[in-house]
Amino acid sequence: MRIIDISMTTDADPAFAGDRVTFVDHAQGAERNRIEAGIDPDHWPTPGHSHAIDRLEITSHTGTHMDAPWHFGPRMADGSRPLTIEEWPLSRCMGDGVVLDISDVDDGAEVDLHHVQRLLREIDYAIKPGDVVLTMTGADRHYGTPGYADRGAGLSRAALKWILEQGVTLVGTDAWSFDRPYSVWAAEYHRHGKDPQYLWPCHLLGLELPYAHIEKLANLDQLPPHGFTVIAFPVKIVNGTAGPVRAVALVQE
Structure with missing residues (x-):
């Protein structure tokens, strides 16, 4: 069994204003212990240095995370409350994986149902209940560069609906997002006279057919x-809209 890490590192995402990761080093840790507990900094195994911590303001x-239905809106189509991330069943956080390679599609383009079904025929695979379907756009190669959030193609609402069915x-x-980039679908919304059908199509489908999606994966080309x-498995954030995950793929050899 080979383990392939399909998560990116977690650091400040420039698309989120205020994101910050602060590293409190060992010397600062020793000074904090001196102030709070009266411990002589020179009594640590490495004099003047004790513990180090990372302060996350994210x-x-x-980073790589799983969106819960609660992220998509406050009410399901049937009137019920969407599940938050700590309520999302762990049994739905793992499964047989399949990769749909759409890395040759232009950034911002929409991949329709016919395209998805053709890709499945090409790899000789039929989606079954419990599968985890991953779209490989190649956007992860651009993480940390200007315009990263505008990279990658995305599935159409109809294509995702068929997969969920x-x-x-x-x-x-x-x-960056399971939907096409914000800049693309927002522009279509305005271009069509602010027609609501163009708003966040894949995300909002989750208020009709409950599902979760993982965003900002990496290394899918290794699968x-x-x-x-x-x-x-996502972190259990109380009432969370999402949770960071360390996503991995297990490949039989």
Whole structure:
């Protein structure tokens, strides 16, 4: 069994104003212990240096993370309350994986149902209940560069709906968002006279067909098209819209 890390590192996402990771070093730790507990800094094994910590000022959507239905809106189509991230069943956070390679599609383009079904025929795979469907856009290669959030193609609402109707409840992408970039669908919304049908189509589908998605994955190009297991357990943030995950793929060798 080979373990492939499909998570990116967690640091400040420039798309979120205020994101910050502060490193409190060992010398600062020793000084804090001196002030708070009266411990002589020179009594530590490395004199003047004790513990180090990392102070995270980030959103639950920074780095590789899983969005819960609660992120999509305050009410499901049937009137019920969407699940928050700590309520999302762990049984839906792992499953047989399949990669849809859409890295050859232009940034911001929409991948329709026919395209998805053609990709599945090409890799000789039929989606089944419990599968984890991952879209590989190649956007992860641009993380940390200007315009990263505008990279990558995305599935159409109809394509995602069909996937969910096969019994899938977890999907993922290596792009900043599972939907196409904000700049793209927002522009379409305005271009069509502020027509609501163009708003956040894949996310809002989750208020009709409950599902979760993983965003900002990485290294999907290291995976086979199928024949691997995805494991992605989110941090249990109370009433959380999302939770950071260390997503991995297990590949039988």
